Amino acid sequence: MTDFSVQKRVETPGVFRSILYILCLLFFLWSCNGAELSLLELIEGIPHMGRVAGEMTPPDVSRAGFVGKAMLVTFQMALVGTVFGVMFSFLLAIPAARSQTPSRTLYYVSRFIISFCRSVPDLVWAIFFVASVGLGAFAGTLTIMVDTVGFCGRFFAESMEEVEKGPQEALSTMGASRMSIITSAVVPSAMPSFVNTSLFALEKAVRSSVVLGLVGAGGIGIELKVAMDLFQYQQAGAIILSIFLLVICVEQISSCIRRRIM
Numbered sequence: 001m002t003d004f005s006v007q008k009r010v011e012t013p014g015v016f017r018s019i020l021y022i023l024c025l026l027f028f029l030w031s032c033n034g035a036e037l038s039l040l041e042l043i044e045g046i047p048h049m050g051r052v053a054g055e056m057t058p059p060d061v062s063r064a065g066f067v068g069k070a071m072l073v074t075f076q077m078a079l080v081g082t083v084f085g086v087m088f089s090f091l092l093a094i095p096a097a098r099s100q101t102p103s104r105t106l107y108y109v110s111r112f113i114i115s116f117c118r119s120v121p122d123l124v125w126a127i128f129f130v131a132s133v134g135l136g137a138f139a140g141t142l143t144i145m146v147d148t149v150g151f152c153g154r155f156f157a158e159s160m161e162e163v164e165k166g167p168q169e170a171l172s173t174m175g176a177s178r179m180s181i182i183t184s185a186v187v188p189s190a191m192p193s194f195v196n197t198s199l200f201a202l203e204k205a206v207r208s209s210v211v212l213g214l215v216g217a218g219g220i221g222i223e224l225k226v227a228m229d230l231f232q233y234q235q236a237g238a239i240i241l242s243i244f245l246l247v248i249c250v251e252q253i254s255s256c257i258r259r260r261i262m
Contacts, residue, residue, distance in 0.1 A: 085148025093152075123211065129142045156193075156197065171185055203250055
């Protein structure tokens with residue numbers, strides 16, 4: 001008779017790891033207190049949420065033309081910022097890829113630029129560019145561009161590092177230059193990942209461009225803020241509905257493109 005031993009599925013943590021888990025749990029509970037979580041306030045706020053949502057219906061479409069133009073500007077900001085951001089991301093990703101960089105200095109410099117762009121929140125970039133170039137869509141476009149560099153640069157570099165080495169070694173043996181290897185072997189292999197990441201960046205940019213308007217960086221966000229500040233909830237409802245439709249359309253188109261290239 002075969003003796004089937006039951007394999008131990010969960011490893012018993014040691015003393016140090018147990019203490020670490022307890023400390024993490026205590027820190028999380030402390031963070032909940034710092035975040036001022038309150039079930040009572042949430043329950044008390046639900047009727048007010050319902051009241052505001054009720055005042056938003058039916059949406060006021062009397063300014064549909066103006067809202068439509070603002071939505072178009074929002075999408076244009078997202079599109080232009082993403083396209084230029086993807087271009088700069090690709091240029092930075094080549095030296096940021098450990099297997100493709102021509103020097104360690106360029107590797108660390110490009111990695112630092114990408115990390116810096118990614119670590120600073122987009123609202124901080126928006127405030128910086130609004131103070132630098134003034135209110136409007138240009139500040140929002142610059143913000144999306146920098147935010148896209150931080151998002152795409154890292155994934156582009158990692159995609160280049162993960163491509164199969166065989167074609168690169170074959171071209172190198174034939175005497176091809178570094179740039180020829182990148183353009184002929186690395187980029188074609190990583191292109192599906194590039195496109196996929198770029199589409200995700202566009203979706204992210206559309207959502208971000210709405211928020212950027214709240215600090216004066218152009219787009220529909222400023223209109224939403226004004227409507228909420230003036231308690232024009234029906235106009236705010238129309239704007240929120242328009243934002244929802246724009247985001248859904250962009251996501252559906254992006255998903256369709258990804259299905260075709262994957």
